[in-house]
Amino acid sequence: MSTATNTIPTITLNDSNTMPRLGYGVFQVPDAQTTAAVETALETGYRSIDTAAIYGNEAGVGRALASSGIKREELFVTTKLWIADLGRTSVHDAMNASLEKLGLDHVDLYLIHWPGTDTAAYLESWQALEELRSAGLTRSIGVSNFLPAQLENIIGLGGAIPAVNQVELHPFLQNRETTAVNRAHGITTEAWSPLAQGAVLNDPAVLAAAEAHGVTPAQVVLRWHLQQGNVVIPKSVTASRMASNLDVFGFDLDAGQIAALDLLERDGRTGPFPGTFNG
Template identity: 45%
Template sequence: MRTNNGIDIPQAGFGVYQIPASRTTEMVRVALDAGYRHIDTAQVYGNEAEVGTAIAESGLPREDVFITTKLNPQRHGYVSTGRELEESLRKLRTSYVDLYLLHWPSPGKDQYLESWRACENLLAEGKVRSIGVSNLTVPDLVWLAGQSQTAPAVNQVELHPSFQQGELRQYHRSRGIITQAWGPLAWGEALKDPTLQALAKKYGKTPAQLILRWQVQLGNIPIGKSATPSRIRENAAIFDFRINADDMERIATLDNDPHGAPVRTMSAGLPRW
């Protein structure tokens, strides 16, 4: 895929959320060996340094690995955004990141726009190749568009078969924003769905492979995550089959949670707009 500022981005990412730092280097190396070339981390995950080590030890040229990291939402502010990026670059052992995201809105800090303007400056300086947001709704994005001439390259949000974010995806398409999906398997709950299990069997794939492929065919970039090497390798093998139109429609009927239950749990105590 290509971002709205002309940067190529692999359409499947490996995420390291909740992978302990002690295991992150190993798991990222497994992911790279399996063919992943897009690694997604964040300051608050506490494993940027281990991601950097894995990429450095892989022997892959830096330009062959797309690295995403995210600003700690408690560190918003123009000056602090640049300072925090420098710390992330040091830990990741690189002079730039390919995608830098503002992780959560955190309106209680009331400095989101200052951070966004800092990101624009970091983009102009070449310290990041593209900038984006995470966990913004349509009203949030409309507000940001009214404050800035720079459209986010990406909005990374919860998205899985039971929470398909149709209105948000439509808005993204109208503005050239790429949809990235965190929690693409609904923390394993989607793997238990009988419809998805039956379709996976039909295509000779695992339910996880089917769901990740569905994400890709929607035009999303799924950020899969596992700390099991065999599953990491399985989840990377999603580009050798295609779900037909009728089956894509069947999956569309599974969209039954208009709010996203995991988000309600995760965002308890987190300020929103």
């Protein structure tokens, strides 16, 4: 199989903006290595890049974007507000700091990275994100790691509904209650840690599907995400794996293979629990 950039499908968000269904994440990539990694990703065909203030590599992403020669309108850049910056004034300062590091005048998607345990703080921050969108500093706004009750609190404000909820999601942790609430409100689910840090790749159901289609186990799991309707952001700093992770549009898992992966749910969380994590 081969994948050209223009074959990466997009999804229309609830604010009418579009987003690539598959992007490149830079979590845990040191800033010094990020520029080369993102340059390789862009050369491979990725156009959606996901970073965050807490990753410490926004500047590295920015250098890669600047050197790529790719038109800004062809790129989709996501960054995130850290818990320590929750609050109306600090949200604006955090956004300005991120834009300076990225070398951009706006991002395509700005997310509250974690809700934290202070409801008032994330609700105030959400209203500040609405201000950022109105000011043209971000095209879309959303959240990350929000549980159903936290989403309902934001929706209860009566303003904008998050365009995206980025959550840990993979066959071992399918977050079904959260994804159901996302669907009910037209919120796009975006999966981080989509391969469970590699833990799912040796599962017999994944291996069987990979053999049947002549693809890698990682390609099977990424295809499962796409067929579930998720946006997915795998991470690798290895060029061959970047290419392989992008090459998932030439086959479909059948209903039995999808069902077999659906049965792998085991509450296999690899990251913090959003209801108690406070940075």
